Amino acid sequence: MNMERNLHYVATKRRVREDKRFVTGQGKYVQDVNLPDTKHAAVLPSPYPRARILSIETAAAEALDGVQMVLTGAQLAEDCNPIRLGLKLPEINWYPLAVGMTCYVGEWVAIVVADNAYIAEDALDLIEVDYEPLQPIVDPEQAFDETELLVHPGHGSNVLYHGNFLWGDVDSDFAGADDNLSFRARWGRSSTVPIETFGALARWDEGTEILDIWASIQMPNFVELMASTLGYPLNCIRLHQDVDVGGSYGVKRGIKQSVLVGYLSRKLRVPVRFIEDRLANMAGSDAHGPDRIFDTEVAFNKDGVIKSIKIRALDDAGAYPGRAPFQLAKPISAIVGPYKINSVKYEAISVCTNKSGQVPVRGFGQAPTNYMIEMAVDNVARHLGLDRLEIRRRNLIQPDEFPYQIPPGSKYDSGNYPVVLQKGLDLAGYDELLARRDKARAEGRLAGIGIATVLEPGGGNNIFEYLMDPSAEITTFMEGCEVRVDAQGNITGIMGTTTSGQGHETMMATILGEELQIDPDEIRIVHSDSLNALPTRSPIASRMAIMLGSAAAGAAGKIKDRAMAIAAHNLDRPVAELEYSGGTISDRNDPGHKLTWAEVCFIAYRAYHKLPDGMEPGFQAQYVFQVPGGGQLPDENNRVQVYPCFSFQAHVPYVEIDPGTGRVSVLDYAIAHDCGTVINPDIVRGMVIGGLAHGIGAALYEKFAYDDEGQFLSATFADYLMPSVHEIPDVKDVEHCTPSPLTSHGQKGSGEGGYLGAPAAIASAVNDALHPLGLHISELPMRMHKIEALINDGNT
Amino acid sequence: MSEAMRKIEISLTINGRTQTLAVEPRLSLSDMLRDELRLNGTHIGCEHGVCGACSILLDGVPIRSCLMLAVQADGHQITTVEGMCNEDQTPGILQEAFQDAHGMQCGYCTPGMLISAQALLTANNDPSLEEIKDAIGGNLCRCTGYTQIIESIQLAASRMREAG
Numbered sequence: 007m008n009m010e011r012n013l014h015y016v017a018t019k020r021r022v023r024e025d026k027r028f029v030t031g032q033g034k035y036v037q038d039v040n041l042p043d044t045k046h047a048a049v050l051p052s053p054y055p056r057a058r059i060l061s062i063e064t065a066a067a068e069a070l071d072g073v074q075m076v077l078t079g080a081q082l083a084e085d086c087n088p089i090r091l092g093l094k095l096p097e098i099n100w101y102p103l104a105v106g107m108t109c110y111v112g113e114w115v116a117i118v119v120a121d122n123a124y125i126a127e128d129a130l131d132l133i134e135v136d137y138e139p140l141q142p143i144v145d146p147e148q149a150f151d152e153t154e155l156l157v158h159p160g161h162g163s164n165v166l167y168h169g170n171f172l173w174g175d176v177d178s179d180f181a182g183a184d185d186n187l188s189f190r191a192r193w194g195r196s197s198t199v200p201i202e203t204f205g206a207l208a209r210w211d212e213g214t215e216i217l218d219i220w221a222s223i224q225m226p227n228f229v230e231l232m233a234s235t236l237g238y239p240l241n242c243i244r245l246h247q248d249v250d251v252g253g254s255y256g257v258k259r260g261i262k263q264s265v266l267v268g269y270l271s272r273k274l275r276v277p278v279r280f281i282e283d284r285l286a287n288m289a290g291s292d293a294h295g296p297d298r299i300f301d302t303e304v305a306f307n308k309d310g311v312i313k314s315i316k317i318r319a320l321d322d323a324g325a326y327p328g329r330a331p332f333q334l335a336k337p338i339s340a341i342v343g344p345y346k347i348n349s350v351k352y353e354a355i356s357v358c359t360n361k362s363g364q365v366p367v368r369g370f371g372q373a374p375t376n377y378m379i380e381m382a383v384d385n386v387a388r389h390l391g392l393d394r395l396e397i398r399r400r401n402l403i404q405p406d407e408f409p410y411q412i413p414p415g416s417k418y419d420s421g422n423y424p425v426v427l428q429k430g431l432d433l434a435g436y437d438e439l440l441a442r443r444d445k446a447r448a449e450g451r452l453a454g455i456g457i458a459t460v461l462e463p464g465g466g467n468n469i470f471e472y473l474m475d476p477s478a479e480i481t482t483f484m485e486g487c488e489v490r491v492d493a494q495g496n497i498t499g500i501m502g503t504t505t506s507g508q509g510h511e512t513m514m515a516t517i518l519g520e521e522l523q524i525d526p527d528e529i530r531i532v533h534s535d536s537l538n539a540l541p542t543r544s545p546i547a548s549r550m551a552i553m554l555g556s557a558a559a560g561a562a563g564k565i566k567d568r569a570m571a572i573a574a575h576n577l578d579r580p581v582a583e584l585e586y587s588g589g590t591i592s593d594r595n596d597p598g599h600k601l602t603w604a605e606v607c608f609i610a611y612r613a614y615h616k617l618p619d620g621m622e623p624g625f626q627a628q629y630v631f632q633v634p635g636g637g638q639l640p641d642e643n644n645r646v647q648v649y650p651c652f653s654f655q656a657h658v659p660y661v662e663i664d665p666g667t668g669r670v671s672v673l674d675y676a677i678a679h680d681c682g683t684v685i686n687p688d689i690v691r692g693m694v695i696g697g698l699a700h701g702i703g704a705a706l707y708e709k710f711a712y713d714d715e716g717q718f719l720s721a722t723f724a725d726y727l728m729p730s731v732h733e734i735p736d737v738k739d740v741e742h743c744t745p746s747p748l749t750s751h752g753q754k755g756s757g758e759g760g761y762l763g764a765p766a767a768i769a770s771a772v773n774d775a776l777h778p779l780g781l782h783i784s785e786l787p788m789r790m791h792k793i794e795a796l797i798n799d800g801n802t
Numbered sequence: 803m804s805e806a807m808r809k810i811e812i813s814l815t816i817n818g819r820t821q822t823l824a825v826e827p828r829l830s831l832s833d834m835l836r837d838e839l840r841l842n843g844t845h846i847g848c849e850h851g852v853c854g855a856c857s858i859l860l861d862g863v864p865i866r867s868c869l870m871l872a873v874q875a876d877g878h879q880i881t882t883v884e885g886m887c888n889e890d891q892t893p894g895i896l897q898e899a900f901q902d903a904h905g906m907q908c909g910y911c912t913p914g915m916l917i918s919a920q921a922l923l924t925a926n927n928d929p930s931l932e933e934i935k936d937a938i939g940g941n942l943c944r945c946t947g948y949t950q951i952i953e954s955i956q957l958a959a960s961r962m963r964e965a966g
Contacts, residue, residue, distance in 0.1 A: 021901055028909025029897035029916065031843020031883035038842040122837075124828065201847040201855050201944055202910045252845070252910030253944050284848040507908030507945050688904035692946050696907060699947030723852035723942070731935045731948040760947075 015519045015526050016751055019687050022512045023527070024250075024505070033250045036205040036222045037281050044207065045074050047267065047280035048126035050116040050133055051290055052108035055142035055360040055716030056157075059106055059135060062116060067129040072121040074274055076133065077266075079103035079115065086269060089235050089261055092329040093167060093475055097160035098358075100326040102235075102262035108137070109157055109325035110362050111718040112289025114262075119270050119278055142360035142716035146299065146322035149357040157325055157358040166323055167331040167356040167474055171338070171644055173413035174349025179314035183305035187389050191381050192785040193374035193765075195297035195322070196708035197367050198700065199728060200506075202252025203282035204291050206264045210272035216537075217272065220246045221264050224254035224506050226544040228261065229536050235265045243268070245536035251506030255368040255700070255761075256546065258506065259292040259328065288721045294710050295367035296333050297322040300378040306386050310397040315342065315382065316351040319375075323356050323364045330364035331356035333371030335470035339416045339463040339648030340372065343379040344423050345401040350413045354474075360716045368697065369462070369758040370547065373704070373765055376460040380766035381784060384457070384773065394457045394770070395431070399424060402459065405744075415645030417635070418461075418652040419746045419754075421680065426742045427459055430656035430678035433740050439660055439674070447778060452663040452797075456771030459656050460763040462681070463649035464755020465748075466547030467633050470648055473640060483633040485553035486540025489518065489561040491625040493611040495589070495603050497522065498530045499561075501554060502539025508757050509689040510550050514558045516685050517750065521562030523588040541630055548755025551685055552651055552746075553631055559750035560629030568625065572609050573601040575618040634748035651746045651754040653681040657698075657767035659735070663775050668794030670706055670772055672735045677760055680742040683752035687741070693759040695737050701764025703729045705772075709787050812876035816841070817885030825872045832856045834872035835882060843883035843913045847942070854941035857914035858882050864921045883913035886920060895965070896920055896958040905954030907945030914941045919955045927962040929955070 027033050064076040079101055088099040099105070104113045116133055120126035143149045143157055149164040157164055180186060206221040217238065221228070223245075233240045251258060263280055270278040282291050303316040323330040334354040341350055367373075387397040402423040403410045409417040439455055446453035468480040488500040499514050511531040519526030534540075543549070566586055573591035574581045577599055585594050589603030609616045610625035617623065635647035660674040677698060684690045707727040711719040720726040745752025765786060772793070773782050781796050809824040816839065825834055830849075835841045835858070844867060847855035851869045858867045859881035886894050893901070896919055906912045915938055922929055922937035929937070934955050943951060 022904050024909065025901040025904060025906060026893065028906055028912045029883075029893055029900045030887055030891075031841070031913055033843075033909045033912075035842075035845070035910070037836070037846070040840070124826070199944060200908070200910070201853055201942060202845070202908070203847075250909060253908040255944070284850065507906075509907070688950070689907075692904055692907055692950050695947040695949045696943075696945045697947075700944065722850055723848045724850070728942055728944070730939050730942060731952070732939055734948050736931075737947065737949055 013520060015516045016685050017683060017687065020516070022509045022686065022689060023515060024509055024511055034248070035202060035252050036207060036220050036249050039207055039220045039249065041207065041209055041277040044277040044279050045119045045121060045274065046123040046126050047117050047119050047270065047278055048123060048130055049114040049286055050130045051286065052104060052111060052113045052115050054108055054137055054139045055111050056140045057108050057137040058140060059104060059108065059115065060138055061136045063134040064116065067118060067132040070125065070129045070132060072125040073129045074119040075270065076129065077103070077117050077270065079105035082269065086265065087235050087237060089265070090231055091327055092332055092471070093327065094477070095161060095166060095327070098158045098326070102266045110360050111716060112362055114290055117266055119274060144359055144712055144714060144716045146297070146320055146357050146359055149359045150320060150355060157360055164357045165355065166327050166358055167354065169354050169474060171352040173643065173645065176314050176316060176349045176351045179349045180305040183313045184307040186303055186305040187385060188301070188303040189381065189385055189784060191300040191302065191378045193296060193298040193377060194786045195294055195710040196704045196787065197293055197295035197710065198255035198257050199293065199726065200253030200255065200258065203284060203287040204258055204260045204263055205281040206260055206267045207277060207279040208264065208267035208271040209277040210275065212275065215242060217243050217268050218246065219243060219264055219268060220249050221260050222249065222251050222258055223260050223504060224251060224256065224258045224545055226546060231261045232264055232268060236268055241537060243536065247504045247533040247535060249504065251504050254506040256366040256370065257292050259365050284723065285721050288726060289718050290362060292365040294324060294362045294364050296364060296371055296374050298374045302378055302382055304382045304386055308390065310386065310390055310392045310400045312345060312347050312386060312401050314349045315347055317378070318353040320355045320357065322359050322361065324361040325358055326363040327356065327358060328363055329366055331474060332471055333366060335474050336370040336648065337372050337375035338414050338470060338473065340461040340652065341375065341414055342412050343376065344403055344459055344461050344654060346403055348413065361712055366546065368700065368761045372463065372758065373701065373762050376762050377766045377769060377786065380458045380460065380770060384770050398427065398457070398459050415640070416648050419650065419748050420744045421652060421654050422742065422744045423459060423654055426654055426678045426680045427656040429740050429742055430658050430676055433678060433738050434658035434676035436658065443660065446662060452665055452775040454661050454771040454773065454775030456657065456659040456661070456767040456774065458763045458767035458770055460766060462548055462653040462655065462755055462758050462762050464548035464653055465552040465633055465650040466543055466549040467636050467649055469640070469646050473644060479639065481637050481639060483543050483636055484541050484630050485557050486542060486628065486630040487514070487554060487557035487561045488540055488628045489565050489626065491565060491607055493607055495607040496530065497524065498532060499558060500532055500534050502534050502542035503544045504533065505545065508545055508550060508693065509686060510545065510554060512689065513551055513555060513685050517555050517558040518562050521559050522565065540628055547649065548757045551753045552749050552755055553633065555685065555753055556750040557629050557631035560631055561627045564627035564629060568627065569606045571618050571621065572606050576601055576609065576616055650748050653754045653756060655679050655760065655763045657763045659767050659771045661768065661771040661775055663772065663793060665797055668790040668792065668797060670788060670790070670793065672702055672768065675735045676738045678740050678742060680744050681756040682746045682754035683743060684741060685751070685753055690756045691739060693756050694739060695760060697759025697761035698737060698764045699729055699734045701761045702734060702768060705765040705768035705786055706788055810873050812873055814875050814877060815879045817881060827871065827873055829872045830868055831870040831872045831875050832867035835867060841882050841884055845910050845913055854914045854918065855911050857917040857941065859917055859921060862921065862924070864918050883916055886916060895961050896923065899958035899961060900954040903950050903954040903957050905946065905951040911941060911943045915943065915951055923959055923962060927959050929959060
């Protein structure tokens with residue numbers, strides 16, 4: 007990597023190429039894919055959180071004109087395998103439809119296929135299910151202790167995972183510290199909730215014996231899971247990845263939906279499409295995120311230096327765990343945040359309850375963990391009467407300490423945390439903000455400033471799975487890029503995965519253009535289908551700039567090498583004496599002695615006699631980038647590099663609270679952000695601010711609520727509250743660049759954006775506002791009725 | 803055929819073109835636009851009138867096409883995002899501004915945002931920040947946090963003022 011070189015396209019404001027199709031209504035989402043003779047599916051949800059299915063009467067529905075088929079779980083289970091779970095839990099059989107028993111409100115009990123979606127929904131009303139309701143398990147702490155009332159009786163308990171990790175000498179650090187404190191923090195059941203629901207379309211082709219699928223997905227193991235569930239070979243499924251995904255931020259998994267349409271298409275020999283309606287999506291799809299109780303103890307000295315931390319995290323995974331338990335393990339990559347904490351004890355527990363299953367959400371467990379870490383730091387500051395900035399300055403890792411290895415083994419690649427924090431404070435106008443807060447308080451209002459300094463691990467890696475399950479020896483998390491140059495010299499970059507708003511096409515074109523010195527607007531970018539794709543792990547884990555970006559740079563390098571070899575052969579000069587400039591290759595000492603890009607391409611495709619001996623004809627390159635720091639198993643103390651790159655953010659919001667209603671208004675917000683080299687400034691800024699808005703939602707409004715009987719209360723957008731433009735303040739943002747030494751251009755991850763810090767920052771601000779009343783809230787979302795009750799009754 | 807399924811003939815003007823269709827009385831306007839006319843730019847997000855992704859202009863006023871039946875649109879003028887393009891199908895001023903200020907990410911809420919912003923700017927090409935917020939207050943976006951959407955609308959407004 008050469009950080010000093012002059013960049014032409016990277017880090018320059020340029021249009022995002024995806025935007026044109028979106029503003030003209032030409033985006034191609036799964037709902038826009040039209041195949042002849044397509045039939046439409048609708049699902050029947052369970053009204054009970056836990057019930058035995060005694061019988062399902064489908065005859066009346068099947069008799070309805072236009073209905074092709076009604077499928078129940080019992081029929082489906084005869085022909086397919088349970089969906090493979092992340093952890094090996096052989097007694098938990100997860101099928102796309104309930105089999106014999108429903109485990110949460112909204113679980114799909116049957117699916118109808120009809121000529122159109124209206125008829126399919128009519129038919130749902132004609133299905134009669136005889137349920138025997140049973141007592142549900144709703145509270146996660148009760149679920150943990152429970153021995154009789156089990157979500158999955160065959161499993162023997164409600165505990166999906168219970169692990170203890172110890173990194174460093176926690177006992178002696180606690181014994182040696184001046185003081186310690188403990189607290190409980192509760193992260194509410196919220197999620198990303200894209201505006202597009204999940205959709206899938208499948209077409210079984212008997213002639214080729216290939217199942218084509220178009221789906222609104224963002225998921226690394228999608229095709230593998232479909233194949234294993236349907237019992238097909240992997241190469242029997244062709245996922246079309248050139249569909250635009252209408253938002254995902256982690257949740258668009260869609261495995262059960264896709265298995266259903268795939269199964270039905272083969273059964274009926276017609277294309278089958280299932281587009282979730284919002285009710286099906288909120289209650290029974292891939293919607294819910296982490297729901298976590300932290301019990302934390304911190305040991306620290308009187309000067310505010312934090313020595314050690316003990317964390318117990320109990321997470322409610324809902325009825326079917328999928329990859330949910332791993333959201334407890336990924337945060338191990340940054341379990342001490344940006345702070346020099348000497349030792350860590352971490353107890354991680356995942357339980358199941360009779361709720362909709364938890365799916366991966368933006369940050370994969372990092373946002374709740376950051377919320378807890380920042381609360382720990384704030385609580386220590388308050389306990390010592392120390393300023394919240396001062397305690398951070400005393401504990402932050404310093405710029406000369408990188409790469410910095412934390413107790414669980416990850417090395418943070420680079421950073422300058424004190425400078426970025428200062429940039430955030432300067433941007434916020436911190437002194438004036440303090441004066442504004444104090445003036446508001448003097449006028450009898452509740453006002454507070456939030457501080458959060460948090461990390462965004464980026465790049466992915468699956469090694470956290472091994473920490474939970476040592477049979478999962480997965481030490482790569484690669485991403486491939488292919489570059490093809492055609493006989494005319496046009497360049498096409500090929501990615502092997504979908505995109506869901508992160509602008510991957512722009513990012514990839516920018517890097518290819520930078521490396522090949524060609525205007526990125528002249529480079530075409532396409533998404534291959536899964537049968538044509540190089541290895542990919544999909545756009546999760548804030549990884550595409552790091553991984554696909556570095557793979558693109560690698561592939562471009564191979565293209566350049568090939569062009570240089572062809573030129574060296576034809577110009578009769580050694581490569582070292584040649585210079586590459588915008589595709590033309592010339593003799594450094596005799597610039598007129600050159601080969602143009604068109605000539606190179608002609609030789610590659612047409613003039614085999616002019617190719618160097620042994621070179622294959624044609625002009626293409628593939629590069630598969632291995633995740634930096636991957637390839638290692640944990641040592642005997644469970645120490646390992648989890649993610650490779652660590653971005654940093656400093657958040658400074660200002661809030662006021664109406665003491666009568668408890669309503670929190672976020673009036674100002676400053677964020678300083680360092681993700682290394684920014685490839686496209688507009689894209690990064692959008693994800694930072696968008697993530698931040700999403701974090702404000704998680705902090706103040708959003709909740710998938712259940713009552714004590716397990717009934718679901720948040721099935722619509724009128725109940726699950728998401729911030730509109732009126733709830734989001736005017737955000738001030740500033741970038742800082744500490745390049746990563748591990749990537750092609752110094753870039754780090756930014757897709758998880760402000761979401762990893764905003765909930766912590768808003769909580770910090772609300773607690774600052776409540777502090778003069780001697781009150782504190784440590785539960786999200788901080789909805790107005792909670793705060794009102796706290797202010798007026800002293801309880802939540 | 804039941805009464806509910808009997809098709810009713812309607813005539814309406816969509817993006818400047820008058821069309822006559824026979825539709826079931828229960829067909830929603832959004833489904834008619836998408837499934838009968840293949841105007842796929844109109845997106846469906848919630849089907850209960852909260853998210854605003856399905857917004858279109860009905861006689862110049864932004865409405866939620868998921869909350870209206872196709873038959874209710876009989877005799878009316880409709881503009882969808884496709885109709886916001888210039889006659890040669892190139893993007894209009896507002897659509898260009900959304901690209902220049904990157905007022906979107908996944909693009910799913912974008913057509914509805916554009917419709918709401920177009921209605922605002924047609925009436926007022928010098929809107930205040932609060933007027934912009936009020937105009938798009940009924941359109942949810944999960945990607946952007948709205949900042950770049952507001953900036954896109956402000957950019958379009960300034961270009962419209964320059965163009966007179």
